[in-house]
Amino acid sequence: MKTAVSRRHFLQAGGAALAGGAAGFNPVTAGAATPDAASAPALQKLLRKATVPAASGARVIVVGAGWSGLTMAKYLKRFNPAFDVILIDRQSAFVSFPVSNSWLADQVDLDFLSHSFFDAANNHGYHFMQATVLGFDRDSRRVYTERGYLDYEYLVLAPGIEYNYARIGVDDVEAQDLLFHRYPGGFVSSSELLTIKRKVHDFRGGIFMLNVPNGDYRCTAAPYERACMIAAIFKRHRIRARLLLLDMNNDIKIKKKGFTRAFEQLYGDYIEYLPNSEITHVDVEQRRVETEFDEYDFDDAIIYPPVRASRLLETAGIADPDSPQKTAPTDPFRYHLLDDERVYVTGDSRSQPFSKGGHTAHSEAQYVAEVISGHALGKQISWRSPQTMCFSAVDIDPLRAMSIITYYRYNQDRKIFAFDRTHMIETWDAQGGQASLAWAEGMYRDMFYG
Numbered sequence: 001m002k003t004a005v006s007r008r009h010f011l012q013a014g015g016a017a018l019a020g021g022a023a024g025f026n027p028v029t030a031g032a033a034t035p036d037a038a039s040a041p042a043l044q045k046l047l048r049k050a051t052v053p054a055a056s057g058a059r060v061i062v063v064g065a066g067w068s069g070l071t072m073a074k075y076l077k078r079f080n081p082a083f084d085v086i087l088i089d090r091q092s093a094f095v096s097f098p099v100s101n102s103w104l105a106d107q108v109d110l111d112f113l114s115h116s117f118f119d120a121a122n123n124h125g126y127h128f129m130q131a132t133v134l135g136f137d138r139d140s141r142r143v144y145t146e147r148g149y150l151d152y153e154y155l156v157l158a159p160g161i162e163y164n165y166a167r168i169g170v171d172d173v174e175a176q177d178l179l180f181h182r183y184p185g186g187f188v189s190s191s192e193l194l195t196i197k198r199k200v201h202d203f204r205g206g207i208f209m210l211n212v213p214n215g216d217y218r219c220t221a222a223p224y225e226r227a228c229m230i231a232a233i234f235k236r237h238r239i240r241a242r243l244l245l246l247d248m249n250n251d252i253k254i255k256k257k258g259f260t261r262a263f264e265q266l267y268g269d270y271i272e273y274l275p276n277s278e279i280t281h282v283d284v285e286q287r288r289v290e291t292e293f294d295e296y297d298f299d300d301a302i303i304y305p306p307v308r309a310s311r312l313l314e315t316a317g318i319a320d321p322d323s324p325q326k327t328a329p330t331d332p333f334r335y336h337l338l339d340d341e342r343v344y345v346t347g348d349s350r351s352q353p354f355s356k357g358g359h360t361a362h363s364e365a366q367y368v369a370e371v372i373s374g375h376a377l378g379k380q381i382s383w384r385s386p387q388t389m390c391f392s393a394v395d396i397d398p399l400r401a402m403s404i405i406t407y408y409r410y411n412q413d414r415k416i417f418a419f420d421r422t423h424m425i426e427t428w429d430a431q432g433g434q435a436s437l438a439w440a441e442g443m444y445r446d447m448f449y450g
């Protein structure tokens with residue numbers, strides 16, 4: 001029995017998103033508000049058919065034009081040209097998170113990270129629609145956006161992650177919103193990145209605080225890499241600053257030897273690394289972070305809370321409320337909902353414990369696009385592991401980086417995935433720095449131009 005979204009339930013979900021600002025989506029308040037009388041005419045608009053080109057074949061709707069959705073849309077057309085693919089995102093343009101830490105330290109410019117959804121759609125033969133998906137109904141196979149509804153044969157959900165501020169003791173929605181805007185984590189939206197860059201470059205001295213969340217957070221190495229890049233900027237500008245890196249884990253989670261050496265040898269005068277720092281509360285007005293045992297005052301900060309899957313899964317009634325990150329129950333090898341082979345969940349909102357990385361999402365999406373094409377043609381596709389590849393910049397002028405590459409294997413006895421064929425390079429050099437940029441260029445080429 002499918003969990004259908006009733007008209008009433010849908011109107012509540014739609015009203016909530018509209019009241020929260022459907023186009024200007026806010027990952028903190030989404031789903032928190034309730035509809036009011038003023039939103040009623042707008043809700044009627046949601047129940048009209050969206051204006052998009054008429055379907056030329058079986059329609060596949062992909063929600064989220066991040067690393068997963070962009071790759072998915074391209075390869076769905078590649079594996080089954082008869083598919084009519086529509087890629088939907090609430091944003092108007094793509095800004096890459098990978099390599100953004102190098103951009104923070106002026107090693108690439110914003111043009112390097114920014115790309116047009118129109119180019120991707122034109123070059124790969126699908127349609128891009130800028131809209132916010134508010135919910136969907138699996139019985140009628142219909143997706144609702146603030147620009148109207150669309151019907152689908154297959155639905156791929158790749159809406160990424162959201163912050164879970166309650167995990168750092170900030171439960172009140174208004175307090176979460178304030179914290180998000182004043183001290184953004186820089187892991188969900190591009191405005192956060194712009195604010196962080198301005199903060200770092202304007203910093204005149206004192207305590208700058210960063211943290212590493214626990215749980216399965218987005219891009220394991222990125223918070224450590226970001227600490228190095230910010231310390232490099234302070235060092236370059238001779239800013240008298242102390243960078244407190246509060247790690248909610250008991251140790252550096254990845255490339256430990258490399259990051260430890262960087263913290264000691266390159267940034268000994270700047271970075272203070274504090275493991276076992278479980279954050280229990282953040283007082284925005286007092287600029288204070290509380291942990292289980294201590295309190296730390298800061299002058300400026302980047303607060304990165306633990307993460308969860310996009311609230312869209314919950315709004316649509318497919319999330320498992322008991323799962324740690326509110327993910328949907330899916331087939332671990334084929335990615336569709338356990339009770340629905342027409343709906344797939346990929347990228348960082350997936351339920352499998354693969355590393356939440358752009359490269360992982362990209363390689364996974366190629367496989368899942370083949371699975372969906374195979375399903376439409378009555379063909380079985382054998383499982384293949386996603387590949388995770390991640391460069392970490394540690395020094396600038398020239399950019400110097402280390403890297404890791406890994407696959408996953410399934411342990412039949414323990415019923416869990418584990419790393420497989422892992423290769424890690426924990427010494428950094430300029431070749432690694434150049435390789436990190438070449439890797440990103442190759443990815444952008446594949447998703448937008450190739």
Ligand SMILES: Cc1cc2nc3c(=O)[nH]c(=O)nc-3n(C[C@H](O)[C@H](O)[C@H](O)COP(=O)(O)OP(=O)(O)OC[C@H]3O[C@@H](n4cnc5c(N)ncnc54)[C@H](O)[C@@H]3O)c2cc1C
Nearest residue numbers: 064066067068090097098133159160347348356357358359
């Ligand atoms: C600072 C930083 C550095 C990183 N470095 C690396 C790295 O070096 N290597 C690496 O592999 N990975 C890296 N990552 C991780 C990488 O960015 C993510 O893993 C990747 O973006 C996940 O892709 P995704 O498609 O699942 O999610 P996203 O890229 O977040 O895309 C989700 C999309 O869904 C859209 N969306 C969500 N909800 C809706 C809705 N209701 N309606 C319409 N649209 C919606 C969003 O606007 C977004 O565009 C880094 C991340 C950060 C923040």
